[in-house]
Amino acid sequence: MLIALYEKGTPFEARTVDLGDAGARAGLAALWPLGKIPVLRDEERGATIPETSIIIEYVERHYPGAAPLFPEDPDARLEARLWDRIYDQYVQGPLQKIVIDRIRPEDGRDPAGVAEARAALATAYAMIERRMAGRTWAAGEAFGLADCAAAPALFYTGIVEPFPPGHSNLAAYFERLMARPSVARVIAEARPYFPMFPFNEAIPARFLA
Ligand SMILES: N[C@@H](CCC(=O)N[C@@H](CS)C(=O)NCC(=O)O)C(=O)O
Numbered sequence: 001m002l003i004a005l006y007e008k009g010t011p012f013e014a015r016t017v018d019l020g021d022a023g024a025r026a027g028l029a030a031l032w033p034l035g036k037i038p039v040l041r042d043e044e045r046g047a048t049i050p051e052t053s054i055i056i057e058y059v060e061r062h063y064p065g066a067a068p069l070f071p072e073d074p075d076a077r078l079e080a081r082l083w084d085r086i087y088d089q090y091v092q093g094p095l096q097k098i099v100i101d102r103i104r105p106e107d108g109r110d111p112a113g114v115a116e117a118r119a120a121l122a123t124a125y126a127m128i129e130r131r132m133a134g135r136t137w138a139a140g141e142a143f144g145l146a147d148c149a150a151a152p153a154l155f156y157t158g159i160v161e162p163f164p165p166g167h168s169n170l171a172a173y174f175e176r177l178m179a180r181p182s183v184a185r186v187i188a189e190a191r192p193y194f195p196m197f198p199f200n201e202a203i204p205a206r207f208l209a
Contacts, residue, residue: 001038002189003148004056006182008065012040053084056145069148071140080139083131083146086124087138091153094120098160102198121161125170132169136176143180151177155187159202 005012017037018024029035032050040049040058049058060069070077094117101114131138138146154174163170177183187207194200194208 001040001052001055001148002186003151003180003182004059004069004145006185007067007069007143007148008059008063009067010059010063010065052149053081053088053145056148068142069144071142071144073140076140080145083138084149086127087146087149087153090120090124091157092149094118094124095153095157095160099156099198118161121157122164125161125163125167128173129167129170132173135169135173138173147177147180151180151183152186155207156197159197159204160199 002014004010017028019028019037025035028037028039031041031048032039034050036050038050038052038055040055041047042049042058042062045062047058049055056069059065070080097117098114101109104110137143138150150173154170154177158174163174178187191208194203197203
């Protein structure tokens with residue numbers, strides 16, 4: 001969500017939610033019972049919008065700013081939504097499984113589930129490798145919705161399950177994402193929270209300073 005807001009230059013006030021704090025969790029659940037971040041609260045329109053993809057579409061409609069994040073062409077828009085779903089469900093999803101398993105007590109771990117998640121990532125990497133042959137961004141011609149989903153997902157999956165050798169289109173796409181100023185800014189702002197990431201010892205040095 002932050003990447004999209006930075007791309008557009010949308011003014012907003014950021015509120016950090018400490019998910020380890022019961023009071024903060026209750027406040028978040030009052031806004032959105034599933035208790036997931038991010039949630040956008042638009043006081044002007046009296047609207048509460050959860051889920052990153054929906055937030056980005058809402059901002060695109062009501063506060064479009066300088067940078068459109070959806071292609072004009074309806075078929076390309078569908079592709080943008082598809083690749084947003086792929087990154088959210090089939091890259092970010094397995095990532096969360098692997099990360100959550102690592103912070104569980106030893107006797108609550110699920111090695112079979114983690115192995116499935118790693119296999120799912122390998123499948124997703126191969127799909128992205130094929131998709132990105134000859135492409136610059138995930139859908140359409142410009143940076144957009146699906147790239148906003150891809151950047152944080154691939155940043156963290158690349159750490160827990162490195163891209164396999166020979167996935168040169170995926171690797172080049174990853175470098176384009178990391179070079180995007182909105183993405184670089186979000187990663188720099190995430191740096192103070194890196195120690196909370198259970199694989200933080202594997203974060204490449206170039207992202208640490
Ligand atoms: N599909 C959702 C995923 C949101 C999500 O999973 N957020 C995580 C942080 S990355 C969260 O709030 N976790 C807290 C929890 O599950 O208790 C989106 O894109 O907004």
